[in-house]
Amino acid sequence: MKVKKNAIVFMALLFSLAFTACTNKQGVTDYSNQEQALTDYSTPEHWLSLHYSAVKEVDIFYLYPTSWQKIDSTESNICAINNPLMLKYSRYAFERQATAFETVGNIYAPYYRQMDVASRAFMTTEEQEKFVAGIPTLDAIAAFDYYIKHYNNGRPFILAGHSQGANILANILSGYLKDNQQVYSRMIAAYVIGYSITGEYLNKNPHLKFAEGPDDIGVIISYNTEAPEVVKGTNPVTLPGGIAINPITWTREETLATADKNLGSIILNKDGSVAAGIPIPVMNYADARIDKNKGVVICSTADVSKLSPGTAGYVRGVYHSFDFPFYYYNIRENAANRTKKFLNK
Numbered sequence: 482m483k484v485k486k487n488a489i490v491f492m493a494l495l496f497s498l499a500f501t502a503c504t505n506k507q508g509v510t511d512y513s514n515q516e517q518a519l520t521d522y523s524t525p526e527h528w529l530s531l532h533y534s535a536v537k538e539v540d541i542f543y544l545y546p547t548s549w550q551k552i553d554s555t556e557s558n559i560c561a562i563n564n565p566l567m568l569k570y571s572r573y574a575f576e577r578q579a580t581a582f583e584t585v586g587n588i589y590a591p592y593y594r595q596m597d598v599a600s601r602a603f604m605t606t607e608e609q610e611k612f613v614a615g616i617p618t619l620d621a622i623a624a625f626d627y628y629i630k631h632y633n634n635g636r637p638f639i640l641a642g643h644s645q646g647a648n649i650l651a652n653i654l655s656g657y658l659k660d661n662q663q664v665y666s667r668m669i670a671a672y673v674i675g676y677s678i679t680g681e682y683l684n685k686n687p688h689l690k691f692a693e694g695p696d697d698i699g700v701i702i703s704y705n706t707e708a709p710e711v712v713k714g715t716n717p718v719t720l721p722g723g724i725a726i727n728p729i730t731w732t733r734e735e736t737l738a739t740a741d742k743n744l745g746s747i748i749l750n751k752d753g754s755v756a757a758g759i760p761i762p763v764m765n766y767a768d769a770r771i772d773k774n775k776g777v778v779i780c781s782t783a784d785v786s787k788l789s790p791g792t793a794g795y796v797r798g799v800y801h802s803f804d805f806p807f808y809y810y811n812i813r814e815n816a817a818n819r820t821k822k823f824l825n826k
Contacts, residue, residue, distance in 0.1 A: 520562050520620045522591060522627035527562060529571055530579070530590040532632065539586040539669060539820055540638040542628060544621055544646030545574040546675060547598040558600040559616050562592055576755040577747065578643055578805040581812045585820055586639060589632060591624030593617055595645055606720065613645060618652045625653060629664055637823055639816060640671040643805060644718060647676035647703070654701065655686045662688075669823040671701045672812065675804045677723030677776060678703040691724055695731035695815060698823045702726055702815075704771075704778045706800040706807060708785040714796030716777070723776030728808035729769045731815055740768040740782050745810035753802070760809060767807035780807060 520527055529545070548570035549560050560567050571592065579588055595617045596609075604612070642650040650673050658665040670692070678701055683689055692700040704725040705718055729738035745762030749755055770779045780800060791797030805812065 519623040520592075520594065522624045523631075527592050527624075528590065529575055529592055530588045532587040532589065535587040535632070535634070535636065537586050538636065538824065540628075540633060540636050541579065541582040541586040541588045542625060542638055542640050543575070543579040543582070543588055543590040544593065544642035544649050545571040545578070545590065546642075546644030546646050547595060548574055549595070549597065550599050551597045556597075558597050558612065559594050560597065562594050562620075567595065568592070570753065573752065573754040574643070576758070577749055577753070577760075577809075579641065580755075580760060581805065581809050582639060582641060582816050584813060585816045589628050591621065591628075593620035593624060593649075610648075613648045614652055617645065618649050618656075621649045622653060622657050625657060629661075635667070637667045637669050637820070639669045639820070640673070642673060643675040644801065645676075647673045651676065651678065651682065654689055655682070659686065659688055665699075669698055670816070670819045672816070673701050673703045675705060675801060676703070676718050677705065677720035679720050679722040679776075680724065681722055683724075692726050692731070693733065695818060696822050698819055698826065702731075704728060704804065705776075706769075706780050706804050707772075707775070707777045708783070708789060708798035708800065709779055709781050711796055711798035716799045716801075717795065718799075718801055719775070719777060721776075725771050725773075725776050725778050727769050727771050727778060728811050728815075731811075733771060735771050735773060737770040738768060740765045743767055743769070743808065743811060744814055747806045747809045749806060762810055767803075769808065783807070 522528070525531060530543070549564055549566040575590060579590060582588060596612050640650050640653070650671060654671060658668065665688070678691060683691060690700050692702045705716065705723070707716060726733055727738055729742050730736070743766065745764060746766040747755065747760040748763055766782065767780050768782045770781070772779050783800065783803070785798055788803060789795065789798055789800055795801060800807065
């Protein structure tokens with residue numbers, strides 16, 4: 482089903498804008514002062530998506546982006562595993578992101594204690610990485626380890642995550658999978674979207690490699706989306722030296738991929754959930770071109786004034802919340818293609 486191009490203007494800015502509209506810089510709490518006990522992933526309630534009887538040949542392990550904001554500045558910068566806002570908005574994120582992979586594999590998605598969105602937006606890169614490497618990563622590793630030992634049963638798998646979830650995936654790739662090469666050998670690909678993978682990161686982790694084209698396997702796929710011009714300021718989810726792949730052509734060249742080559746974007750409700758609960762393709766909406774100097778993907782066809790006018794947390798032109806929705810059906814097709822290549826290798 483096709484939807485008129487201008488229908489996407491109804492996509493809300495809740496996750497890229499409203500949640501980061503914080504006027505006061507939040508205090509930084511060292512994660513080491515937080516409760517360090519790992520979340521128990523033998524408990525079904527600690528999973529957003531779980532399969533006891535897998536029906537597909539491969540699995541998807543998915544980590545959602547930052548999905549809550551503390552109401553009181555005195556609250557901890559890391560939420561409880563049953564935080565109501567996180568439970569609600571992580572489901573919305575799952576709908577607009579993880580479902581891109583539902584035709585490819587069995588989706589396993591743990592809940593994890595994560596950093597508050599406003600606090601993260603106003604931290605330095607070093608502070609963010611320290612926080613994310615603490616409880617959020619420890620929870621995610623515990624979940625991934627439990628999944629591998631109790632649910633995976635030796636199947637190939639895809640890693641997928643966005644924003645804070647992508648940051649955590651980078652930690653899993655450089656830590657757990659480095660130490661568990663037999664598990665790593667079953668990884669079809671890692672979609673580390675919405676957080677930069679840099680040349681420095683890859684140099685420190687020679688066991689990892691970044692995708693060069695649409696068919697390679699065992700690789701990292703990563704990009705951040707921006708408008709042609711980002712007005713004064715920096716994108717808080719990009720790092721110097723970031724590498725990007727074009728989510729339409731799946732190459733790293735700077736050649737423009739026009740919107741008519743896009744397999745379909747999706748529209749959302751104002752709260753960030755998928756319209757009608759079902760992804761509906763919007764054709765000819767988002768183009769894609771890599772800017773190697775910035776290390777990002779440029780989308781020139783979206784309405785920046787409506788989708789990313791700029792707030793305290795994200796400057797104008799940062800399409801962070803639309804990394805998946807702009808290229809939803811391209812991601813689905815590419816995951817299916819890489820899976821086929823892996824199974825036929």
